[in-house]
Amino acid sequence: MRAVQREAVLFANEAFYDAFVRGDIAAMDEVWAEGVPVACAHPGWAPLTDREAVMSSWRGIFGSHAAPAILFSDARAFVYGDFAFVLCYERIGPNVLVATNVFLRQGDAWKMVHHQAGLTSARPSAADTKPAGQVH
Known part of the structure; x- marks a missing residue:
């Protein structure tokens, strides 16, 4: 059962990156939890701590002419009852970031309540890197 839950969380994580790469605000809205506190810390931004601010940030990112192309890799899910988090790498241009998605x-359904990404000097394994937007 635990492996099934891990796979479901990884599927939700891929849905997040799929929405990100497509710039699909409706899909991104579907990824995020409703009725509970959520938070997001984009690289270089102040933390956002309510759903409207989080969704507004995604609308701004998707509306930018420079919306980033993103790859993600090495996703590992950790499940604890009704709570889970995923650690993975993001590659945006030449930059590698490590992300935590809760x-x-x-x-x-597994719904996102927190996303945070920041630059790292670590490098993901080349074998596991794939374009975001390829949900199972």
Whole structure:
């Protein structure tokens, strides 16, 4: 059962990156939890601590002419009951970031409650890197 839950969390994580790469605000809105506190810390930004601010940030990023192309890799899910987090790498241009994506199970779906990414000197494994937007 735990492996099934891990796979479901990884699927939710891929849905997040799929929405990101497509610049799809409706899909991004679907990824994020509702009715509970959420937070997001984009690289170089102050933390955003309510859902409207988080979604506004994504609308701004997607509306930018310089919206970043992104790859993610090495996703590892950790599940604790109705709470889970994923650690993975993001590659945006020449920059490598490490990301933490936190999920809460709401009904039968895993919904994001926190995203944070920051630059790292570590490098992901080349074999696991794939374009975002390729949900299983």
